[in-house]
Amino acid sequence: MTLDLNTFLAIFAMAVATVFTRVSGLVLIRHVEMNERRRTAIEAIPPAVLMAVIAPTAFAAGWAETLACAVTAIAARRLPMLVSVVIGVATVALLRAVGL
Template sequence: MTVDLATLIAILAMAAATVLTRLSGLVLIRHVSLEGGRRKAIESIPPAVLMAVVAPTAFATGIAETLACAVTAFAALRLPMLVSVALGVASVAILRVLGL
């Protein structure tokens, strides 16, 4: 397999853009005070991203997946993100075994 030079440059540029975006966020956040509403806004980003990824599955698949998405959504309101995702995966597995 050969790699085209243009493809390689595109891949490296995308990698650089990703790294720079992440690093700039870490550097810039040091100069912003996160109090009150700002802190709440920043903390609500992970559940919002999770729902953006999960919601299409809730409406495009069966009842087991829809119920598991609801479990994930409610768990994301109070629990850490990893726990919410784990509960969603476990609930869809259990619901599929039950035949839903």
């Protein structure tokens, strides 16, 4: 297997961009005064990202996926992200098993 230089540079650039965005977020948040409104907005980001990733597939695949997406959205409002994902996966598996 050979590694093309352009492929290597693309992967490297994506890795650098990922590290930069994560580190810059940690550095910049130190300079922001956290009030309740900002804290609420920041806490809403993970469920919003989860739904943005899941929704296109859920609505294009079938009823089991669509219902599991709704269950995941409801779970993500109160539970940690990993628990919400596990609930969503279990829901879609259960609904597929019963033939929906």
